[in-house]
Amino acid sequence: MAYTIDRTFSGASFDEIVERTRSALSDNGFGVLTEIDVSATMKKKIDKDVPPYLILGACNPNMAYQAIGIEPKIGAMLPCNVIVRKTGGDDVTVSAVDPVASMQAIENEKLHSVAGDVRSMLETVVKAI
Incomplete structure (x- = not known):
């Protein structure tokens, strides 16, 4: 099973x-709570170059x-993490x-229903970009 959209x-x-x-x-009801510039972090922490790579915690x-x-x-x-990468x-x-x-590892059908709703919302976000 794919784990990303x-x-x-x-x-x-x-x-x-x-x-x-x-x-x-934003247009689909998500806010960005966290932002991690992976490229800058890798350069700073281990002096490695990584193509542009940003993690948005939505x-x-x-x-x-x-x-x-x-x-x-x-x-x-x-x-919910959303990554943008070169x-x-x-x-x-x-x-x-x-x-x-x-x-999937959580055995709670009510939660699975919410997860399905969020997946649909994120699919809409990705299509709207």
């Missing part, structure tokens, strides 16, 4: 796709509230976590 863009700049991703997240407060109410320890798996040539790929895949 992916879309690749050719000919657009990395920064443009980052902005389009932020906008699509959260839809209503869905997070539902999930925490159903499964209080689910916070260990939140927020994938070669002039390609930039956006990958959003598939909440259904990441929640």
